[in-house]
Amino acid sequence: MASSTGDRSQAVRHGLRAKVLTLDGMNPRVRRVEYAVRGPIVQRALELEQELRQVIRANIGDAQAMGQRPITFLRQVLALCVNPDLLSSPNFPDDAKKRAERILQACGGHSLGAYSVSSGIQLIREDVARYIERRDGGIPADPNNVFLSTGASDAIVTVLKLLVAGEGHTRTGVLIPIPQYPLYSATLAELGAVQVDYYLDEERAWALDVAELHRALGQARDHCRPRALCVINPGNPTGQVQTRECIEAVIRFAFEERLFLLADEVYQDNVYAAGSQFHSFKKVLMEMGPPYAGQQELASFHSTSKGYMGECGFRGGYVEVVNMDAAVQQQMLKLMSVRLCPPVPGQALLDLVVSPPAPTDPSFAQFQAEKQAVLAELAAKAKLTEQVFNEAPGISCNPVQGAMYSFPRVQLPPRAVERAQELGLAPDMFFCLRLLEETGICVVPGSGFGQREGTYHFRMTILPPLEKLRLLLEKLSRFHAKFTLEYS
């Protein structure tokens, strides 16, 4: 700290002494954590808002903050669960009441206010298992392998925690995609594990190439012990949807190299591109048969925060583990039990997401219409984003096949790069900060997700309403042109 000597002498004058807990003395792993999605650029956005400047928060996948309305059925059932006096009200459809009663029956004291068991309410674990079976064309799922969580993040951190062991050259290494969602880098830093980067191929629409996995693994084995491979599909921030062939190749690689697989599949409902389809790692693994199906260890994560419902605030999620050692699974449950249980309203919401109204239910038509409207608009926004960015000189954008973000590449003039370096900023951070200051648009620099040296990107959600998004994309493209001119 540059100012620590000055601080200290001032402290002495005021009869103060040094803090017990200082930046220098605190947990060094926590200091190393970085989380760009809510990093300095978002702090600056907050300051601007406090000065009453209008800010468009395109930095985070937060559908309802962008004006998306909650799905009526979900909120009706939840309100009934929260306040069961409403069960006698004529203003709720019968199926919503039945669903609320069913959930409350499964809660301690028939109330959302009781703790659940640490793995989540058993009935909801069963409903999740049946959802997975339907999704995967009937391949069985065991409720005892499903663990509910506080959003997907919580479950991802828990599984990573289990994997971390060793010291020095035997320290656990974990392969993560670059660009990545920074929960992974942040968690590995905090746990003291080694982050092993494999690069997605921007030239091939951010495809995952097994040759690149081999390269990354080979290099990593010099200095750590790689034990796990993380895949994000559909991709965040990159929006690609993996082909079935790619998933098979990844599974074969993980099996041959003895890597535990973590499949972050929170965007499984968010697939837009013609020809793209979501294939779960679980389904592909099971269909590959022996020796893979019965042995490859896999954890697959899902969430209530994304999809068509976008219920981020409720912090609902789950992990399904496949082929996990039974004793390790017990240890995982023990670890979860220290935090008591995931939020019960989030568990209830997850139940509704995994078992929505059936065609014969009174709420079906409205539910289906609302769901389809959201997904159709998202598809249109994905298309529009790609189109507008690719028309802008100096910006190129892969198709947004799925998820909720574009991750366009921007050309930055050498003088802008030099100016950023003078300011001690990553060049794309410099670009994004200027963008924020001049237009109020808040996006996250590519350096927060990782990117190939010398390339620059940013992540922007496609979530704003269609016409607003169009204006935003045009404004951003114009700013880029102006910025390029300024530094040419």
Add this chain to the structure above:
Amino acid sequence: MASSTGDRSQAVRHGLRAKVLTLDGMNPRVRRVEYAVRGPIVQRALELEQELRQVIRANIGDAQAMGQRPITFLRQVLALCVNPDLLSSPNFPDDAKKRAERILQACGGHSLGAYSVSSGIQLIREDVARYIERRDGGIPADPNNVFLSTGASDAIVTVLKLLVAGEGHTRTGVLIPIPQYPLYSATLAELGAVQVDYYLDEERAWALDVAELHRALGQARDHCRPRALCVINPGNPTGQVQTRECIEAVIRFAFEERLFLLADEVYQDNVYAAGSQFHSFKKVLMEMGPPYAGQQELASFHSTSKGYMGECGFRGGYVEVVNMDAAVQQQMLKLMSVRLCPPVPGQALLDLVVSPPAPTDPSFAQFQAEKQAVLAELAAKAKLTEQVFNEAPGISCNPVQGAMYSFPRVQLPPRAVERAQELGLAPDMFFCLRLLEETGICVVPGSGFGQREGTYHFRMTILPPLEKLRLLLEKLSRFHAKFTLEYS
């Protein structure tokens, strides 16, 4: 693993190979974690329930699971927040509607479904600060020092994470009371910090003695670097309420020995004994004036799970930090941001708990009546518990001055102790397992919380309804007599 050779040969026969992630190869710190409140005895209770045996879960402070009804006002406002269509219904009081509208205005997109900022909704942080000021007789609280959390546990873990540093003899040591709430021991094990035990004095109603703090600290300095002191007041599992003099002495000790103070004050509304009163560490610290008030670092934790509301399932809580280094506080916020935000319904609930209806509000009378009824019944149950246990030969129980548990001491006959040792069980675990099998009563052995060598205890909540509690206490006392006879 005794059977691993057998497993392996079987695996080879089936063409299987060892798992990537095994009990032997997993994170050794996670393996060391123990959490008795949901440990083996609760697993066994679950099995019995699955065999349709009736189990009385007196192991955990879960009011609503024990039949306590939620406070009407809290659930009305929450239902309105979850389903704002209800704002036009005539069936909700005006003040509940106003409160719901006020909370929704402060949410992204006016919805509980949006993420909040990582420190929690600003309006709610402000309401918490005003609550602290009222509680502490006007001593100022800064909303920027208040961080909302996923229950108190989450915030406690976050603060402990900041403190862990060093290796070998410089490893962070943290003083915790014995008996303790096992979140502390579990978290320190997971973080690889050194647990430093100080014993509460059972002979003086579990009082905290500063001489004992000195002893514990002195011994610890031989093998680690003690940096923090945890206090639980009112005590869990021990139920004592600290006197103002005791708190002052603890603060002086922490200041002189340069220890960061963690005050677990989640039972601040749960004080029953005549003559006992809750004093917050923050208030006492501020009233002590210089040099303590402006310098001693303190984190104080509170929760929506306990008190009169018992809303465990919503996972609401907060920490107030006092005199924390500004740069460290920034690091704490960064760490919280990786998990995005605490559950928003829990944040909303916390807002209602810290700013309940005012005397002029339409909901005041009912709110007040419900709150007082719960607290009065808890006081009666605390008294009853002490009384019944102390009438039983071989059981002695300190007054339950506060919190939600009794922690009685039980005499176990030497032959029972021997039998337990033959079975590889802690003697009080043996007692509690037998109790569970024979009576269906599930309580947690004292060994899960820590106790003086050669003494045996269990923790039991006082939460069952009064008449049910009486039967429970009598049944337990009779079982103890029978058990004693059996092994004499």
